[in-house]
Amino acid sequence: MATHRADEKRFLDERGSSGPLAPNGLNPATIMEKPVRERIVDCYFWKDQCFAVNEADIVNRVVDHVHFIGGTYGDAQRPSPFLCLAFKLLQLGPGDDVLREYLEFGGEKFKYLRALALFYVRLTRQAKDVYLFLEPFLKDYRKLKRRGRTGTSLTFMDEFVDDLLVKERVCGTTLWKMPKREILEDLDVLEPRISPLGDIEDLLESDVEEADGRNG
Amino acid sequence: KNWDDEEEVDEVDDTDDVDPDAEYAAWKLRELKRIKREREAIEEREKELEEVERRKNLTEEERK
Amino acid sequence: MQHLRAIGQTGEVKKASAEDVRERIERIWERMQEEKKDDVKTLGERLEIRKE
Numbered sequence: 001m002a003t004h005r006a007d008e009k010r011f012l013d014e015r016g017s018s019g020p021l022a023p024n025g026l027n028p029a030t031i032m033e034k035p036v037r038e039r040i041v042d043c044y045f046w047k048d049q050c051f052a053v054n055e056a057d058i059v060n061r062v063v064d065h066v067h068f069i070g071g072t073y074g075d076a077q078r079p080s081p082f083l084c085l086a087f088k089l090l091q092l093g094p095g096d097d098v099l100r101e102y103l104e105f106g107g108e109k110f111k112y113l114r115a116l117a118l119f120y121v122r123l124t125r126q127a128k129d130v131y132l133f134l135e136p137f138l139k140d141y142r143k144l145k146r147r148g149r150t151g152t153s154l155t156f157m158d159e160f161v162d163d164l165l166v167k168e169r170v171c172g173t174t175l176w177k178m179p180k181r182e183i184l185e186d187l188d189v190l191e192p193r194i195s196p197l198g199d200i201e202d203l204l205e206s207d208v209e210e211a212d213g214r215n216g
Numbered sequence: 217k218n219w220d221d222e223e224e225v226d227e228v229d230d231t232d233d234v235d236p237d238a239e240y241a242a243w244k245l246r247e248l249k250r251i252k253r254e255r256e257a258i259e260e261r262e263k264e265l266e267e268v269e270r271r272k273n274l275t276e277e278e279r280k
Numbered sequence: 281m282q283h284l285r286a287i288g289q290t291g292e293v294k295k296a297s298a299e300d301v302r303e304r305i306e307r308i309w310e311r312m313q314e315e316k317k318d319d320v321k322t323l324g325e326r327l328e329i330r331k332e
Contacts (some may be wrong), residue, residue: 141243
């Protein structure tokens with residue numbers, strides 16, 4: 001019977017040097033920065049809700065407790081449940097089949113479950129797979145609450161995916177430097193992305209300008 | 217529940233499908249901007265490659 | 281749970297498969313739909329009572 005350790009001691013103590021690496025070659029125990037990791041394992045949510053949890057229990061935790069995305073928030077820089085559960089996933093190391101359940105079947109029903117899995121995929125998968133896993137969700141425009149040090153704001157799933165693909169830092173975590181899409185296209189690793197809007201070459205310029213003009 | 221304390225009043229509402237048409241229209245605009253950005257990145261890169269190519273083709277004399 | 285951690289007894293937890301995860305998602309979803317139905321029903325009942 002395959003098991004996980006119920007707590008994170010071995011993850012933090014041993015995997016730091018000898019544990020299995022994530023598919024992108026990084027050590028999952030050190031993907032989040034040390035001060036953030038320390039805040040996580042110190043916080044009450046981690047101690048109370050992230051002990052003896054497996055890949056299925058993650059779903060319950062997300063549904064019950066994740067109501068916004070974010071890293072640390074407030075003056076106390078409290079780690080969000082979202083971040084704590086991402087750290088738990090780093091410890092559990094779910095495979096692609098489990099991630100697909102989170103992203104697709106589960107993600108349709110529970111948007112914050114999808115958001116969490118997207119974040120985790122970005123942290124642990126190889127560039128090509130990150131693009132292939134994440135880009136289909138650029139068409140998901142459900143709303144997400146985001147909470148940071150300065151307060152709460154509104155974002156959208158597609159915007160979150162885009163942030164994960166182009167930004168350097170998301171949810172209190174520095175993302176590993178991934179080759180840009182166009183580089184992978186040049187190397188024939190990726191086909192050009194096809195937008196759900198289809199081929200809109202002609203409409204493009206006028207639409208964006210028109211909409212900008214209206215908003216501005 | 218210590219981890220869940222909503223000490224600040226939360227004014228952000230993440231309920232979906234309140235105004236589906238507007239939500240779709242807003243997404244479409246974001247998507248168009250992304251496509252535009254991607255296209256500009258590709259054009260930029262093509263220009264760079266052309267420039268590299270051009271320099272390679274210059275004679276020693278021209279390069280001075 | 282916390283006391284186990286406190287006394288250093290960590291133990292192990294069974295790894296869940298993709299099927300386990302899907303079943304869990306279904307179960308939680310169904311439970312939520314039931315709860316929603318109940319909410320609507322109690323609201324309906326309350327309105328009934330108010331009418332009387």
